[in-house]
Amino acid sequence: MAQEIIIEENYRMPAPVHVGDEKGSLTRVIQQLVFTVDHKKLGLMYIAAGLLFFVIAGLLAGLIRMQLAFPNNHFLPPDVYNQSFTMHGTTMIFLVGMPMAFGFANYLVPLMIGARDMAFPRLNAFGFWVFFFSGLLLYFSYVGAPGLYAAGSAPDVGWFAYSPLTTKAFSRGHSTDYWTLSLLLGGIGSVATALNILVTVFCMRCPGMTLGRLPIFVWCMVVLSFLVILALPCLSACQIMISLDRYLGAKFFDTQAGGDAVLWQHFFWIFGHPEVYILIMPAFAITSEVIPVFSRKPIFGYPVMVAAVVAIAFISLGVWAHHMFCVGMVSLANAFFVTSTLLVSIPTGIKIFNWLATMYGGKLRFELPLIFCIAFLFQFLIAGLTGVMLAVAPFDWQLSDSYFVVAHFHYILIGGLLFTIFAGIYYWYPKAFGKLPNHKLGLWHFWLFAIGFHITFLPQHFLGFLGMPRRIYTYQSDRGWDEMNLLSTIGVAIQSAGILFFVYNLIYSYFWGKKSGDDPWDAWTLEWATTSPPPEYNFAKLPLVKSRRPLWDAKHPEDPDWKHE
């Protein structure tokens, strides 16, 4: 009798509550993030992870600038300083720039070509998680390398890790191994995602979306993916070679045993220079979408714009040794790399003039995305001009490894890339969340960040002319560098204030922003043809495309584009 009761009690027990089943609970949210293969969620996760690492690398930059604010400063110990600039550079390139590009590509490419997801959704999730864990692996070096008992053990060999600094003799412990393995892992993730983007664009376009009708954003992402496919394996080869040198006693870069340290520079920059163009591609992509929509004109010279991007990518595969003029190459090699580098400026110039021509005579709407893109045009022009200067070998001999170079590539990566990333985030924020970003907060963000950016990096050109080398720990006060270094550091504080406004704007607009509707900017590309935010399957019915501006055709049946193209 007693036994029966127990059985009945067991029988009446409620079904066990599965962890994560409750709607809106934290475990549920985490479960969804980990399990998802949806390109839109993964895209946002890429961008969010990129922003996270951006803040971390920005804090490292703050430490570097505080150390350099005054002469003879000892704010940081020298070894921590070396780790800071290494981690800052590595993070910004591999954990901020590329994930941001992949995030935008992931979210937008399938929507823009009228597909329901990427070609390989699970490979997409694999790519994201491999990238994310490579970032965690890199940062684990702070506690992991020789262990906590010898704290301060992050990589300290600079982001291009010149040989023989990376050999066992000069880099003891495991800090360099964390750098190597993290980049090897990240490279696998990047190749996976780039492959996915290429296959998506070439095999998943909706009916009528011919290659000649692709939005220029998609074209730029195709070119970016090709560059990743060609360049990142070279970096992986480099990392395999360092690992063989360090662990199996191989002689690739061991100068004592017939190895060649300059070979590392060649191999690294064969990857490294296409990488620079990988990083600037999202800027071209976003600008080419924002400027037409906010000028109310179709892009000027579509075929030339596409040809220019392809030409830039092609030339960029043959310019790597302009990073190495100082190493003492034969003059024929110098002449070749000067010429090829100068050639890049032609298609780049075409792009700038075409963007201007798109704006010329347009009905400009000064919304946040356009404001950031206009700033991009000015800043990218300055960056391009200093780039042309550095491409000339004798000039480079004078200023290589000086703060002039630091200023040059920060004008490209912040003034060029980051400003357009902000433009892109403001432009597609309504798409992802259905809310408009706050205009006033955005203006605060823009002005603080733009002013802070120029105060930080404009003086660095002059510091370079005055002979200040990059990566020095500290300096004497009699060099005439004091004021400009202090100014540069003050600029970082202003930029940080701008970033605070940006982050606050993202949160504020998400909860209290104005509802945007499906198509707040009256745009033309297919991502705005569905609801904002889009449903998981993107399009209930696959669209039929007849021109480069399918949504314009749908809104203006009396005067569609395909009659004129």
Next chain:
Amino acid sequence: MNSATTENPADWKLPSARKFGILTLILAESALFTIFVVAYLFYMGKSLNGPYPSEVLEFPLLGTLALFSSSGTIFMAERCLLAGNKPGFSLWWGITTALGIYFLYFTGAEWHHLIFEKNLLISTNTFGTTFYSLVGLHAFHVIVGVLLLLGILISSLRGRLHSDHTEHVEAISYYWHFVDCIWIVVLTVVYFLSVRVQP
């Protein structure tokens, strides 16, 4: 692009994602191999101490024959699959797998000979470094290929392979042909060129 074909959704045809994907992967792998081949060529004849390639390398005739003929047998297997001849497919595919495994055995025996009798290690000189890394990278790709071949072979023998798997099989055969092509490059650079360079 002919507008008549693009305006009708029924005529809209795009390349297969699997084939395009594997070709893109092959492009990436080619870039990886290029760096190791360039490293081999760069250090050719520059070793500071022996053993040198001309002293220790022998032409890998049997391994090469096995690998090259496996490209033919995998082609025969594919033809059988397209013709619906499943036992024929399993047979040819099994021969391909066996040839791949034999190539690995051959490479292993060659390395054993080099390591224990000729005292050539990866740390001996730049020849050892570039030889083992390049040939090892290729052997690693053969290992991956053999695992893929085995996977298909097992499902074929268990009767799980159907006509809608032709694309999977084709993708794997592309990869296998690629591994074969890389061997042509390795053969040329390592076993033809470098043994003729005097130290």
